[in-house]
Amino acid sequence: MALDLAEATSTPADGRPAKGGRRRLPLAWLGGVPFIGYVSIFLLLPTAIVIFGAFLKGNGGGFTLDNLKSLNQDYVRSAFENSVILSAASALIGAVVGGVFAYVIATGRRDGTMRRIVTSACGVLAQFGGVTLAFAFIATIGGAGFITVFLANHGIDIYSDGVWLYKLNGLVLVYTYFQIPLMVLVFLPAVDGIRPQWREAAESLGGTTWHYWRHVAGPLLFPAFIGSALLLFANAFSAYATAAALVSQGGIIVPLQIGNSLSSEVIVGQQNYGKALAFGMIVVVAIVMALYVVLQRRTTKWLK
Amino acid sequence: MTEAVGVATLGTGRAGVQVRLEDLRRRYAGVSALDGFSLTLEPGELIALLGPSGCGKTTALRLVAGLEDADGGQVVVDGKDVTGLPANKRDMGMVFQAYSLFPHMTARQNVAFGLRLRGVKSSERKQRAGDMLDLVGLSAQADRYAHQMSGGQQQRVALARALAIRPKVLLLDEPLSALDAKVRAQLRDEIRRVQLEVGTTTLFVTHDQEEALAIADRVGVMRAGHLEQLDAPGTVYSRPQTPFVAEFVGLSNRIPAMVSGKTAEVLGVHLPLVDETTSDGPAIAIVRPEAFTLAGTIGDTSLDAPLAGTVIATAFLGAVSRITVDLGGGLTVMAQLPTSEASAYPAGTAALLHLRTDAVLVTREAAVVPAPGPAAAAVENVGRAG
Ligand SMILES: Nc1ncnc2c1ncn2[C@@H]1O[C@H](COP(=O)(O)OP(=O)(O)OP(=O)(O)O)[C@@H](O)[C@H]1O
Ligand SMILES: [Mg+2]
Numbered sequence: 001m002a003l004d005l006a007e008a009t010s011t012p013a014d015g016r017p018a019k020g021g022r023r024r025l026p027l028a029w030l031g032g033v034p035f036i037g038y039v040s041i042f043l044l045l046p047t048a049i050v051i052f053g054a055f056l057k058g059n060g061g062g063f064t065l066d067n068l069k070s071l072n073q074d075y076v077r078s079a080f081e082n083s084v085i086l087s088a089a090s091a092l093i094g095a096v097v098g099g100v101f102a103y104v105i106a107t108g109r110r111d112g113t114m115r116r117i118v119t120s121a122c123g124v125l126a127q128f129g130g131v132t133l134a135f136a137f138i139a140t141i142g143g144a145g146f147i148t149v150f151l152a153n154h155g156i157d158i159y160s161d162g163v164w165l166y167k168l169n170g171l172v173l174v175y176t177y178f179q180i181p182l183m184v185l186v187f188l189p190a191v192d193g194i195r196p197q198w199r200e201a202a203e204s205l206g207g208t209t210w211h212y213w214r215h216v217a218g219p220l221l222f223p224a225f226i227g228s229a230l231l232l233f234a235n236a237f238s239a240y241a242t243a244a245a246l247v248s249q250g251g252i253i254v255p256l257q258i259g260n261s262l263s264s265e266v267i268v269g270q271q272n273y274g275k276a277l278a279f280g281m282i283v284v285v286a287i288v289m290a291l292y293v294v295l296q297r298r299t300t301k302w303l304k
Numbered sequence: 305m306t307e308a309v310g311v312a313t314l315g316t317g318r319a320g321v322q323v324r325l326e327d328l329r330r331r332y333a334g335v336s337a338l339d340g341f342s343l344t345l346e347p348g349e350l351i352a353l354l355g356p357s358g359c360g361k362t363t364a365l366r367l368v369a370g371l372e373d374a375d376g377g378q379v380v381v382d383g384k385d386v387t388g389l390p391a392n393k394r395d396m397g398m399v400f401q402a403y404s405l406f407p408h409m410t411a412r413q414n415v416a417f418g419l420r421l422r423g424v425k426s427s428e429r430k431q432r433a434g435d436m437l438d439l440v441g442l443s444a445q446a447d448r449y450a451h452q453m454s455g456g457q458q459q460r461v462a463l464a465r466a467l468a469i470r471p472k473v474l475l476l477d478e479p480l481s482a483l484d485a486k487v488r489a490q491l492r493d494e495i496r497r498v499q500l501e502v503g504t505t506t507l508f509v510t511h512d513q514e515e516a517l518a519i520a521d522r523v524g525v526m527r528a529g530h531l532e533q534l535d536a537p538g539t540v541y542s543r544p545q546t547p548f549v550a551e552f553v554g555l556s557n558r559i560p561a562m563v564s565g566k567t568a569e570v571l572g573v574h575l576p577l578v579d580e581t582t583s584d585g586p587a588i589a590i591v592r593p594e595a596f597t598l599a600g601t602i603g604d605t606s607l608d609a610p611l612a613g614t615v616i617a618t619a620f621l622g623a624v625s626r627i628t629v630d631l632g633g634g635l636t637v638m639a640q641l642p643t644s645e646a647s648a649y650p651a652g653t654a655a656l657l658h659l660r661t662d663a664v665l666v667t668r669e670a671a672v673v674p675a676p677g678p679a680a681a682a683v684e685n686v687g688r689a690g
Contacts, residue, residue: 205418
């Protein structure tokens with residue numbers, strides 16, 4: 001930014017195309033081919049299949065809205081509801097706790113060992129899920145987990161109202177385990193973009209800590225915070241393995257319902273019911289990610 | 305027109321105030337950043353603090369601003385001790401090195417920020433912010449965001465923002481160091497013009513001697529946490545009180561010398577000592593390039609025996625030129641001459657130099673950190689037999 005003037009004045013000299021050399025074919029796009037191929041085969045193609053399938057008759061027939069209509073049943077609606085509650089709750093907790101962690105890390109030393117350890121740990125933990133994570137929770141706070149037993153021996157029964165670990169509440173708790181580190185990873189760059197001069201400028205202009213947060217840091221970080229929370233929401237919304245390992249019966253959230261519809265006997269003519277469910281998820285995630293992109297764009301302009 | 309607006313509506317309504325820094329002390333984990341630093345700024349005065357990196361300039365400024373706590377000493381503004389006051393109660397305008405504008409606010413909103421915190425009405429805020437932007441010549445950019453402005457424009461806005469609250473003191477910490485040379489010189493003069501116009505007492509920190517000499521009423525040269533000399537720019541340059549100042553400000557030759565009695569023998573010439581208490585024995589004389597003249601060009605009888613040598617380099621600096629002369633025996637000196645004279649001595653030609661018999665500073669210490677910039681590369685002759 002500080003070099004704008006220098007750039008502007010040097011452009012006429014530097015911007016001239018080199019004389020003599022042969023015109024080169026624009027081949028830069030070649031580098032993107034593997035990535036585009038990968039994304040096409042494993043993301044775009046399945047998405048297209050799901051979207052088309054959601055509108056096709058199960059017996060190979062033509063267009064229908066029956067699959068989508070079949071979503072309008074109590075247990076499907078409750079699965080979507082549960083999915084939204086689980087995703088929103090774990091995203092909110094993850095965003096708040098992870099946001100505070102990110103702030104603490106960012107205000108510490110940039111080159112500190114602590115920071116390196118915490119960020120690499122977050123990188124690993126944010127990906128930690130599935131059977132391993134489920135087992136970790138079962139072994140510690142499951143019905144016979146050692147913390148449960150230890151607390152019970154000291155007169156505290158965390159399951160006095162019944163075992164909730166395998167229900168929605170339990171999923172929220174387990175999901176926060178990877179949501180918090182994910183928040184740290186996605187929110188840290190924004191907090192890092194906050195410059196100490198802004199606080200000091202606000203102070204020297206007569207601002208209190210409250211003024212600084214209200215007028216400077218708050219407005220600057222808010223879009224990034226909401227954006228990160230949306231990413232967490234999408235992350236939880238589409239997570240399957242952890243819930244599958246923890247909840248053995250029924251489909252209390254949408255991914256589990258899809259799993260069930262894939263593995264159980266399919267009612268004739270309803271083969272594409274699972275695709276309709278997935279289509280519903282795609283719609284929700286697409287809306288969330290679109291908001292995320294908008295907010296992220298604003299943040300990168302301010303906090304680079 | 306800008307000028308008229310400034311005088312009419314931007315005057316602080318009071319003359320600048322006196323600011324006294326008394327015996328300030330500050331330590332960081334064993335390092336003494338400020339060690340008994342005292343300085344008095346007269347009302348409306350602009351003092352530039354100059355010194356090598358790490359000498360405590362920023363620390364001094366931050367203690368005045370209240371952004372850092374003093375371990376000892378006092379800051380007295382307009383007769384009132386503000387040492388215990390937090391930064392947001394001190395009424396000081398601060399301009400940082402770079403990137404200090406709030407990125408989500410336009411230039412005008414940035415300038416109006418301090419007024420907003422003071423509860424100034426929206427219409428008046430807008431008016432005053434507009435006037436300030438006018439003063440720094442940025443009315444046309446009032447609705448731009450920081451990322452839409454050049455570095456120089458951003459610093460102008462930062463200056464307008466600091467002045468908008470009509471601060472008692474204006475503090476600038478190397479506000480030009482992130483800019484390229486041309487913009488730097490331009491903005492430097494602009495800052496001075498604005499400062500004279502509003503009359504605010506100002507402390508300006510820099511490690512660029514040219515900047516300090518050009519902008520300040522007085523220049524304070526700092527070294528290792530204390531003030532080495534405080535004088536008008538011309539005095540600091542032409543009559544440095546210590547070898548450190550002589551070497552740090554301007555360009556110097558370090559030439560082996562022999563002190564005896566109240567004189568030093570330098571290149572066979574006996575020169576009076578600035579500091580007559582210097583003990584006898586070998587030392588290093590700090591000699592300005594201007595102290596050398598070409599023999600034969602002037603029939604000056606005050607000139608002592610000429611020194612014969614060979615020109616090994618010439619540098620054209622405009623009206624003056626600097627020639628580097630090898631005097632033999634591994635000793636090279638730099639001489640500064642009018643370009644008209646120097647042009648007769650391209651590299652490779654023989655030259656006769658005279659050393660003027662001004663009072664000389666001698667030192668027995670190693671060379672100070674050379675100030676940045678090619679003009680400051682002191683010629684190093686240490687370790688050679690006298
Ligand atoms: N927050 C801090 N923690 C530890 N040491 C510090 C801190 N701030 C400054 N110092 C030390 O205090 C001394 C003076 O620092 P200061 O920033 O005032 O120097 P300066 O003259 O402004 O240098 P520069 O020209 O490089 O900006 C240095 O030795 C520096 O390392
Ligand atoms: Mg500094």
